[in-house]
Amino acid sequence: MSILVDQNTRVLISGITGREGQVAARLMLNYGTKVVAGTNPGREGEIVEGVPVYNSMKAAIKNLVVDAALIYVPPAAAADSIVEAVEAGIQLIIVITERIPIHEACEALAIAREAGVVVIGPNSLGLISPGKAKIGTIGGAKEGRCYAAGPVGVISRSGGMTTETSWMVKKAGFGCSTSISAGGDYLIGASFADLALLFEADAETKALVLFCEPGTSYEEELAEAVENGSIRKPVIAYVAGSFLSQINSQAKFGHAGAILEKGRSTDEIKRRLLKAGVGVAKEYDDIIPLVQEALA
Amino acid sequence: MARILEHRVKDLFKQFGIPVPQYYACASEAEVREAAGKINKKVVVKALVPVGGRGKSGAVKFAEDANEAVASSKELLNRDIKRWPCRQVLIEEFVPATDEYYVSITFDSRSRGPVIILGCQGGIGVEENASALKKFPVDIRQGLRGYAAREMWEQAGLAGKLLRPAGELLENIYRLFCECSGKLIEINPLLRTADDKFVAADAVLIVDDEGIKKRPALMEIVEYGVENFGRPPTEREQEMIRIDQLDPYRGTARFVELGEGDIGFMCGGGGGSLVMMDTVTRYHGRPLNYTEMGGNPTERKMLGLAKTVLSQPGLKGFLRVGNISSNTQVDIVAKALVKAVAELGIDPKKIPMVVRAAGLHEDEGRKILEEAGIAYFSDEYTMVQAGKKLLEMMRQKAAEEAVESGKAEVILK
Numbered sequence: 001m002s003i004l005v006d007q008n009t010r011v012l013i014s015g016i017t018g019r020e021g022q023v024a025a026r027l028m029l030n031y032g033t034k035v036v037a038g039t040n041p042g043r044e045g046e047i048v049e050g051v052p053v054y055n056s057m058k059a060a061i062k063n064l065v066v067d068a069a070l071i072y073v074p075p076a077a078a079a080d081s082i083v084e085a086v087e088a089g090i091q092l093i094i095v096i097t098e099r100i101p102i103h104e105a106c107e108a109l110a111i112a113r114e115a116g117v118v119v120i121g122p123n124s125l126g127l128i129s130p131g132k133a134k135i136g137t138i139g140g141a142k143e144g145r146c147y148a149a150g151p152v153g154v155i156s157r158s159g160g161m162t163t164e165t166s167w168m169v170k171k172a173g174f175g176c177s178t179s180i181s182a183g184g185d186y187l188i189g190a191s192f193a194d195l196a197l198l199f200e201a202d203a204e205t206k207a208l209v210l211f212c213e214p215g216t217s218y219e220e221e222l223a224e225a226v227e228n229g230s231i232r233k234p235v236i237a238y239v240a241g242s243f244l245s246q247i248n249s250q251a252k253f254g255h256a257g258a259i260l261e262k263g264r265s266t267d268e269i270k271r272r273l274l275k276a277g278v279g280v281a282k283e284y285d286d287i288i289p290l291v292q293e294a295l296a
Numbered sequence: 297m298a299r300i301l302e303h304r305v306k307d308l309f310k311q312f313g314i315p316v317p318q319y320y321a322c323a324s325e326a327e328v329r330e331a332a333g334k335i336n337k338k339v340v341v342k343a344l345v346p347v348g349g350r351g352k353s354g355a356v357k358f359a360e361d362a363n364e365a366v367a368s369s370k371e372l373l374n375r376d377i378k379r380w381p382c383r384q385v386l387i388e389e390f391v392p393a394t395d396e397y398y399v400s401i402t403f404d405s406r407s408r409g410p411v412i413i414l415g416c417q418g419g420i421g422v423e424e425n426a427s428a429l430k431k432f433p434v435d436i437r438q439g440l441r442g443y444a445a446r447e448m449w450e451q452a453g454l455a456g457k458l459l460r461p462a463g464e465l466l467e468n469i470y471r472l473f474c475e476c477s478g479k480l481i482e483i484n485p486l487l488r489t490a491d492d493k494f495v496a497a498d499a500v501l502i503v504d505d506e507g508i509k510k511r512p513a514l515m516e517i518v519e520y521g522v523e524n525f526g527r528p529p530t531e532r533e534q535e536m537i538r539i540d541q542l543d544p545y546r547g548t549a550r551f552v553e554l555g556e557g558d559i560g561f562m563c564g565g566g567g568g569s570l571v572m573m574d575t576v577t578r579y580h581g582r583p584l585n586y587t588e589m590g591g592n593p594t595e596r597k598m599l600g601l602a603k604t605v606l607s608q609p610g611l612k613g614f615l616r617v618g619n620i621s622s623n624t625q626v627d628i629v630a631k632a633l634v635k636a637v638a639e640l641g642i643d644p645k646k647i648p649m650v651v652r653a654a655g656l657h658e659d660e661g662r663k664i665l666e667e668a669g670i671a672y673f674s675d676e677y678t679m680v681q682a683g684k685k686l687l688e689m690m691r692q693k694a695a696e697e698a699v700e701s702g703k704a705e706v707i708l709k
Contacts, residue, residue, distance in 0.1 A: 075506055076509075076510075099505075099506045100506065101477060101504055101506045101507035101509075101510075102403060102477070102479060102504045102506070102507060103436070103474060103477060103504070103507055104507070106403065106408065106409055106410070106436050107436050107437060109408055110408065110409060110435065110436055110437055111437070113408070137623070139621060140621045140623065140655070140656070142621065145620070145621060145654075145675070146620055146621050156567065157567070158565065158566055158567025158568070159565070159567075160564075160565045160566075160567055160568050160590070160618075160619030160622050161567035161568060161571070161619065163619060163620060163621050163622070164568065164619045164620055164679065167620050167621075167675070168678070171678075184566060184567075186403060186405060187403060187405060187408055187409075211567060213566075213567060213570060216405035217404070217405045217406040218405060220406075221406065238571075240567060240570035240571050240574060241570050241574065242574045242577070242578065243570075243573040243574050243576075243577040243578075246577050247554055247577070283574070283575065283578060283680055284571050284574070284575065284678070284679060284680050285678050285680040285681070
C-alpha cells in the first residue's frame with residue numbers, strides 16, 4: 001500500500017499546455033501515472049503528450065473519472081484553479097504553483113478543507129509512491145536513484161529535501177511507501193499531522209521520517225498527535241535551523257513559510273518533538289541509523 | 297515581504313476610518329519647525345525607518361514645542377537608526393491617553409487563517425507580557441462580523457460603551473488588512489483618550505509581495521526587501537538582487553552577507569541551505585554568507601552568484617552543496633564556477649573548494665570541475681559529509697600554511 005497516489009490514481013493537470021505542465025505530464029506518464037486529462041480554457045480538443053485537453057475541469061469530469069488534480073497554473077490563477085477542482089468534486093489537489101497571494105490561497109484552502117478535500121501544497125514539488133506512480137516532477141527523470149519502494153513515509157515542506165531524505169532512507173537500506181513534498185508556503189493544505197494520520201492508517205508504512213523547518217505550528221501539531229496516541233508508528237525528525245541561534249544576523253532564512261513567525265525556533269521545536277517521543281536527529285546524517293533502529 | 301513606512305500606513309488608516317493623530321513627514325529642520333508650529337502643542341518625534349523596536353532604541357522622542365522638536369529631530373535626521381539611514385522624521389501631535397491597547401492581525405498556521413490579537417495593556421513592553429494578549433481566529437470567507445468584533449474586545453477585557461466604537465474600529469482594521477494584502481498589521485499602542493476616543497499612535501503594516509501586484513497604489517509606497525535582511529542591503533547584496541532580476545523567470549538566487557567568517561557559501565534551495573548552515577556551524581566552520589539557489593538558474597545568474605560569493609574578503613574556502621536530483625543542472629554550475637574562479641584569479645590549490653551535486657549532466661560537471669582542481673562529489677557523499685570534507689581541507693591548508701610561514705613546526709615521529 002501507499003497513501004494518496006498509486007498506479008490506479010487518475011490525474012488531471014491544470015495548466016498542461018504550459019512548459020512546466022508538459023514536462024510534468026511526460027515524466028508522470030513515463031513513471032506509470034495515469035494522466036487522463038488536462039485543462040486550459042479555450043484549448044479544448046488539443047492533445048498534449050497523448051492526453052486530451054478540456055476547457056474546464058467540469059468538462060473533463062463529464063467524460064472521465066478524475067481522482068486528483070495537479071495545479072500548474074500561474075500564481076494569479078492558482079486559487080481559482082483549486083476552487084474549480086473542489087467544485088468538480090475532485091478529492092485530492094496538488095498545488096505546485098508558488099507565490100500565490102496569501103489571502104487568495106487562504107480562502108481557497110478553507111473552501112477545500114470544508115469540502116473534505118486533501119490539498120498538498122501550495123509550493124509543493126509533488127508526491128511519489130515509489131514503483132507505483134507519482135504526481136508532479138518529483139524525482140526528475142531518474143526516480144529510482146533516490147526513491148525505492150519500502151516501509152517509510154517521508155514528509156518535508158522543502159521539495160529538494162523530500163528527495164534527499166528519501167535517498168537517505170534508501171541509503172539506510174529501506175525504501176518509501178510514499179514521499180510527500182508538503183509545500184514550502186506558510187499556509188499549506190495537509191499538515192504534517194494530517195499526513196501522518198494517513199500514514200498511520202496505511203498497513204505498509206512502518207515508520208515516518210520528517211524534515212522540519214522553524215517558523216510554523218506544523219511540527220507542534222504533529223507532536224500533539226504523537227502525544228495523544230493518534231500516531232503510534234515511530235517518527236524520526238530532523239529539525240533544520242540550529243545555526244540561527246549562533247549567528248549575529250537579523251536576516252530571514254529558509255522558505256517563506258519560515259519567515260512570518262517568530263517564537264517557534266528550531267530548539268523549541270526539537271524539545272517539543274523529543275518530549276512527544278519523536279526520534280530527533282542531532283545532525284542530518286543521523287537519520288540513517290535512526291531509520292535502521294526504528295525498523296530493526 | 298515588504299514593509300511600508302509609518303506615515304504612509306497612517307495615510308491608509310485615514311482612508312479606512314482608523315483615527316490617527318495629526319502628523320507630518322519632515323526631511324529638514326525647517327520642515328520640522330513648520331510642522332510643530334502647525335500642530336502647536338506637545339509633539340512626538342519619530343525616526344521614519346522601516347524597523348520595529350524604535351521606542352527602545354531611542355528613535356521616538358517627545359518635545360514640548362517647536363524648538364525642542366527641532367533639537368530632537370537633529371538627533372535622528374540623517375543618522376543611522378538600527379542600521380537604517382533616517383531621511384525623514386515624523387512630527388506628530390502628542391495625544392494624552394487614559395489607556396493603551398494592543399491590536400494586531402496576522403496569519404496563523406494552526407488555524408490556517410487570519411488571527412486577531414488584542415490586549416488591554418498595550419505599549420512598549422507588550423512582548424514581555426504576551427500571556428495577557430488574546431487570540432481570535434477569523435474565518436476568511438465570513439470576514440469579521442460586527443458582533444464578533446465586539447465579542448473579541450469583550451473577551452480581551454473591554455466593557456461598557458467602549459465596545460461599540462472598538463468593534464467598529466476593529467472591523468476597519470480587518471478591512472484594511474484584507475484590501476491591502478496584509479501579512480501583518482499592528483497598532484501598539486492604540487490610545488484611549490479622556491473623552492473615550494480611540495487613536496492609533498503607531499502603525500505597522502507588512503504586505504504580501506504577491507498580493508500587492510494587483511494593487512499599483514500600494515506598490516509605489518512599499519519598502520522592498522526590508523524583512524529579508526533586517527537592515528539595508530549591502531552593496532554586494534544589491535548587486536546580487538540586480539543579477540537575480542536579469543532572468544526573473546529562470547531560477548532564484550538569494551544572497552545574504554553575515555558580516556564575518558571565511559567560507560563562501562553557495563548552497564540551496566531553502567531546506568538544503570539550512571542543513572548545510574547547520575552542518576558547517578556544528579563543526580565550527582564560519583560561513584561568510586548565506587545563499588538559496590534553485591529552479592535551475594541561467595549560466596549568467598549562476599556566474600553572478602559564484603563571483604559574488606567568491607569575491608568576499610576573507611575567503612578561505614568554498615562550499616557548494618545541492619540536493620540530489622534537483623533540477624539545477626550540474627554542468628551549468630560547474631561552468632559558472634570555473635569561469636568565476638578564472639576571472640577572479642582564485643587558485644583552488646590555495647582556497648579549498650568542494651562541490652557536491654548529483655543530478656542532471658553530472659558526468660560533464662564532474663569533468664569540468666576536476667580539471668579545474670575543484671573537489672567534486674556526487675552521491676558518494678551525503679550533504680553532511682561534503683560539508684565536513686571542506687572543513688577538513690581548510691584545516692589541512694591552515695596547518696600547511698602555518699608550517700610554511702614558520703609559525704608551526706613539523707614534528708617528525
